[in-house]
Amino acid sequence: MSTIPAAPPLQSVRIAASRHEDASSPAALRAPVRVVQALGALGLLGILTTVFLVSAGAASAPSQYVPARSGGWPAWLAGPLRGLDIGLSSGGFQTLMLLMCASYALVLVAARRLPLAALAGAIVLADVILLLGPPLISQDVFGYLAFARLGALHGLDPYTHVAAEAPTDPTYHFIGWPFLHSPYGPLFTLASYAIAPLGLAGGLWAFKSIAVLSSLGAVALIARAAARAGRSPGWAAAFVGLNPVLLVLAVGGAHNDTLLLLALAAALALSAHQRTTTATQAPGRPLSADERARPRPGAAVAALAAGVGVKVTAGLALPFLVLASPRLRERWQVALNAVLALAAIAIVGVIGFGVHGFGFVNAIGEQQQLVATHSIPAETARLVGLSGTPSWWRHLYLVGFAVVLLYALWRTARGADWRAAAGWSTIALLASTAWLLPWYAIWVLPLAAVSGDRRLRAATLVLCAYAILIHLPLADPVLSPAKARVVHLDIGVPSLGHRLELAGFQVLHDVHVDLRW
Secondary structure (H helix, E strand, C coil): CCCCCCCCCCCCCCCCCCCCCCCCCCHHHHHHHHHHHHHHHEEEHHHHHHHHHHHHHHHHHCCCCCCCCCHHHCCHCCCCCHHHHHCCCCCHHHHHHHHHHHHHHHHHHHHHHHHHHHHHHHHHHHHHHHCCCCCCCCCHHHHHHHHHHHCCCCCCCCCCCCCCCCCCCCHHHHHHCCCCCCCCHHHHHHHHHHHHHHCCCCCHHHHHHHHHHHHHHHHHHHHHHHHHHCHHHHHHHHHCCCCCCHHHHHHHHCHHHHHHHHHHHHHHHHCCCCCCCCCCCCCCCCCCCCHHHHHHHHHHHHHHHHHCCCHHHHHHHHHHHHHHHHHHHHHHHHHHHHHHHHHHHHHHHHHHHHCCHHHHHHHHHHHHHHHHHHHHHHHHHHHHHCCCHHHHHHHHHHHHHHHHHHHHHHHHHHHCHHHHHHHHHHHHHHHHCCCCCHHHHHHHHHHHHHHHCHHHHHHHHHHHHHHCCCHHHHHHHHHHHCCCCCCCCCCHHHHHHHHHHHHCCCHHCCCCCCCCC
C-alpha cells in the first residue's frame, strides 16, 4: 500500500497594504462621526446665537415682537439685554428664525453622537438667555398676573370677573384680553396668588423663572423616560429642549404651557417600563437604577391630574395611560387612582373658589367661540372659499377629532403604545380646534420624543414648522386673509375702546384675530 506524500506547508504570503484604508476600518468609521459631531456643534452654536440675537434684539426697542409694549417700555420689561442696541426688524426676525430651525435640524441629525453634557449645557444656556429678555410674541404672562391680582389684591374671583373690572390695576395696560375669564385650572390660579404681592416687575420675572425652570425640569424628565425606554436620552432632550417653538414661543413668552409640559414629562418618566432593548447598552455594562426602575402608573396619573389643575388639556393623556396597563385589574386600579387625583384637584378648587371652582371650564368654552386666523379650520375655510369660518365647518373638524380619539383609544386598549396614540390624538386636537395658539404645539413634543413612532415625530416637526411659519413675512401671501374684518363696539369708557375690538372676535360675527403679534 503506497503512501500519499503530504502536501508541502503553505508559505505565508504577505499582502501589501493598500494606500487607502478599508472602508470598514475603525479609522475610516471615525471620520464620518467627526463630521456629524462637527455639524451638531455648529447647530448648537447656531441655536444659541440666534436665540441671543432674537432676545437681545427684542429687548433693544419696542417692537411687534413684544406686544406688552402697549403698556410702556420700562426697564424691567425690556430686561438686562436692552442696552446692546441690536434691534430686530421683521426681516431680521425671519432670517434668525429660519437659521434657528436649520440649526435645530443639524442638532437632531447629530444628537446621538454628541455628549449629553454639551446638549444639556446648550439647553440651559438658551433658556437663561430667554429669561434675560422681554416676553416674546404674547401678552399672556400679564394675563396670569392680572388674574392673580384680581383675586389676591382686589377680592374678585377670576372665574366670575374679568381684568377690565379693575382698570386702575397697573397690569391693565399690558394685557391683551381684558374681557375674558380665567381659563386656567384652580391649582395654577391659587398658586399665582402668591406672586401677586411681588408687583408688576416682580410678578413678570417670577412667571418667567417658572417657565424656564418647568421647561428644564420637563426636558430632564423626558431624557430619563427615553433612557428607561431604551432610547437615546440626548436625542430626546434635544428634540424637546432645543425646539424653536418651545424656546422662542413658549419659554420666550413665559407661558404656563411649560407647566403642562412638566406634568406630561413626569407622567412619561413615572410610567416608563423597564428597559427592553440593549441598543444603547455597552457590552458588560449593568443596567442603571433608572433602567431598572419599575413603572408607577398611579403616580403618573397623579402627575397628569396636577397638569389638569393648570390646564384641562393635560387630561387628554389620562385615558391612554389608564388603558396602557396590560391587565384589566391594573386598568381599574389606575383608573381609580386617576379619579381620586382628579377629585383632590376638584376639592382644592371648591375650597378656593366655592361653587365657581370649575369656572375655568366655562372660560374654555368662551375661548372656543373665538377663531384664530391661522388655525387649520380657518385656513382651510378660506382655501375652499367660505365666508369666515362657519360653525358647521368647525364641527366637521371636531367630529374628525372624535373619530381619531376613539380609534386611538381602541388601539391602546388592544396593546398599542399609549404614548404614540396620545400623541396622534393631541395632533388631531390641535388640527381641529379653531382656537390654535402657536405655542400649543409643544403639547405633543414629550409624547413624540419618548415614543418610537417616527411618523409621529415627523408630524410633530411639521406642526412646529407651521407654528413658526405663521410668524414670518414669507407666509403672508399664502396664509394671510385678503381683508381683515373687525367688529367695533361703542362703549362708555373711551380708554377701553381699542380693547373691546378683541372681545368681538367670535365665530358668530365671522371675525378672526391674527395671533402673530
